[in-house]
Amino acid sequence: MFVRELQLRDFRSWHEMDLTLRPEPTIFVGRNGFGKTNLLEAVFYLTNLRSHRVSTDAPLVHSGATAATVLGTVENLGRELTVQLQINAEGANKATINTSPARRARDILGILRAVMFAPEDLLLIRGDPSDRRRFVDELVAQKGPRWAAARSDYDRVLRQRSALLKTAGAALRRGGSEADSVISTLDVWDEQLADLGGQVTAARIDVLAELVPHFSGAYGAIAPHSRPATLAYRAAAGPEVLPASDSPASAEDIRDILLERLAELRSKEIDRGVSLVGPHRDDIDIILGSDVAKGFASHGESWSLALSLRLGSVELTRAEGIEPVIMLDDVFAELDAQRRTQLAEVTASAEQLLITAAVPDDIPDRIGGRRVGVDVVEDNGRRASVLRDVPTGEESS
Structure with a gap:
């Protein structure tokens, strides 16, 4: 190409x-x-x-x-x-x-x-979770439009649900029909957030599983004398989101888990006015040896890890022909x-x-x-x- x-x-x-x-x-x-x-x-x-x-x-x-x-x-x-x-x-x-x-x-x-290597890639190791989520979402989106659609729809639902949460507390305190309306509307948004969140999370977990061997191999070639490197998905909804070893992620199972967490956290979310669980709160751990690399990896190790993420992305695309x-x-x-x-x-x-x-x-x-x-x-x-x-x-x- x-x-x-x-x-x-x-x-x-x-x-x-x-x-x-x-x-x-x-x-x-x-x-x-x-x-x-x-x-x-x-x-x-x-x-x-x-x-x-x-x-x-x-x-x-x-x-x-x-x-x-x-x-x-x-x-x-x-x-x-x-x-x-x-x-x-x-x-x-x-x-x-x-x-x-x-x-x-x-x-x-x-x-x-296409795969881009840039100085900003150090943020994949040292930056915020949003930098690593964006990296994985790019890998998912390059598979085609339908993979990007779920993330776009999820972001839209998240914005609308979060806007409702900001006003829900005052409405519930007033009580009556206004409170009933807020609760019923929040139930609808919860269903949509969980459904789309399940699709987004499952796609991320699957593409990350495909990336891991390429990433680990690239790091071993770049830094042969360093400790082995791998990747792990960390979900705000808990480790139950992750599938059994060598199994594909189930969007339906993740949806059910997200619905449970949303029900458990509803009062806290209303108090804070923000959505506390979902793929927008997840992270990808970049692991060197037995430790998460962020915060302790040297400058050279961080660059090697960042390059390995990009090289792994190249090999992941090549694996698709x-x-x-x-x-x-x-x-x-x-x-x-x-x-x-x-x-x-x-x-x-x-x-x-x-x-x-x-x-x-x-x-x-x-x-x-x-x-x-x-x-x-x-x-x-x-x-x-x-x-x-x-x-x-x-x-x-």
């Missing part, structure tokens, strides 16, 4: 950009802040319908514009699909597949499969010489490798391919990124 054509209009620092790519390494070189990462971010957005850097879409739209457009032509095993996404600063985004409008933007999920696009966003600058060499070795077999670097010398010599410069110009009084050819051996200015 590779991206043959990439077009951007008013995306981040790019006012207008048309680039033809090939199934080979392409290295984007230029100073920090010139827009290199924005190119990879656009490809990532086509893959996951979200940025790896911001949680909302408004920052993705070029200053002064109301919408951005990202178009990618993807070739996979001789089949070609062109996906175009209109990202609106306000309102819902719109997508087309081979010029035909998609019912929902998420219908494009699964057409392009799909060769993902691999993107390395200025990560060589963050790694020591040994890990640079290891990363170059394990990504050498990628059909398409997209790399950004502020300092070309950070790129291991064994990585060849094409070099493309990224510069900035003034465009109608606005600063905009532009491309320029870089002859082999030229340093970025």
